[in-house]
Amino acid sequence: MPLFEVNYIAIYTIVLAFIFGTVLASFITCTAGRLLAGMDWINEHSHCDTCGHQLGALDLFPIFSYLLLGGKCRYCGAKVPIRCLISEVLLGFVFVAVVVLHGMIDVIMVRNLLLAMLMMGISFCEIDGKVIHGGFITAILVIWIGALPFVPDLQNYIADGVIACFLICGFFLVISYLRTSKGKGGFKPGFIKLMAVYLLYTGLYAGVAFLAVSFILHMFVKPFKKTIVPAMSVCCLIFLCCMTDRMDPTLIHGYIAAVADYIKVF
Ligand SMILES: [Zn+2]
Numbered sequence: 001m002p003l004f005e006v007n008y009i010a011i012y013t014i015v016l017a018f019i020f021g022t023v024l025a026s027f028i029t030c031t032a033g034r035l036l037a038g039m040d041w042i043n044e045h046s047h048c049d050t051c052g053h054q055l056g057a058l059d060l061f062p063i064f065s066y067l068l069l070g071g072k073c074r075y076c077g078a079k080v081p082i083r084c085l086i087s088e089v090l091l092g093f094v095f096v097a098v099v100v101l102h103g104m105i106d107v108i109m110v111r112n113l114l115l116a117m118l119m120m121g122i123s124f125c126e127i128d129g130k131v132i133h134g135g136f137i138t139a140i141l142v143i144w145i146g147a148l149p150f151v152p153d154l155q156n157y158i159a160d161g162v163i164a165c166f167l168i169c170g171f172f173l174v175i176s177y178l179r180t181s182k183g184k185g186g187f188k189p190g191f192i193k194l195m196a197v198y199l200l201y202t203g204l205y206a207g208v209a210f211l212a213v214s215f216i217l218h219m220f221v222k223p224f225k226k227t228i229v230p231a232m233s234v235c236c237l238i239f240l241c242c243m244t245d246r247m248d249p250t251l252i253h254g255y256i257a258a259v260a261d262y263i264k265v266f
Helices: 005-036 065-070 080-101 107-129 134-150 154-181 188-201 204-220 229-242 250-265
Strands: none
Touching: 005 080, 005 107, 005 134, 065 080, 080 107, 080 204, 080 229, 107 134, 107 229, 134 188, 154 188, 154 204, 188 204, 204 229
16 A cells, blocks of 8 residues: 555554664674674573673663663673674664665565565675675575565566576676686675676666665665675665666567577678
């Protein structure tokens, strides 16, 4: 249903999105940290990283717990990194933005929210541990597959995503191969895999656009310089939320006709 048809539903959804964003931010930062440390990320209870004390319900309220405890552990007084607070507020606002930009309350909205959460996790893993974690890439792929029945014009959607994957990732694989054969470093395999799953979501045209913008961000904007993963994630999400219809179905036939023409020329 459309988000802005009934006022109170819109407000309710936006508030709920913010709350879910803050809660899931602490979940995903915690998960990213545990994956990097090689710990069990499902069964282990939340605990203070300094004293190891198990955290109670009162310590786990996003934003409020941090502010009420003055950014310190209730049990040992150790400082809790300010990033916990920042990531909670950030994902809260990202969730609100995703909901508002999408403008519909549907499965695709939920898919985009989950994707935003996983993007935060994969970015933190890369920033902290220089690892593009395969678990996150798999989760992003699983969500893409899970939401397929709810995508309009499914056949072209899949074709567009797969074509984008093969063309653009193929291009980067060739560059990577040329670089390694010249003795320079190639791309990380994780980087190509992550790009492939993002391209499944965006398709070819938006894929080229979001990659171009993310390379520019990575090169020229300071917070994104360290690694390209956050820039790629942010751009992919923005393009995904702003696109209503990702491509004209006839374009697929256009591609094939163009390739056929090209082959005929030779
Ligand atoms: Zn502690």
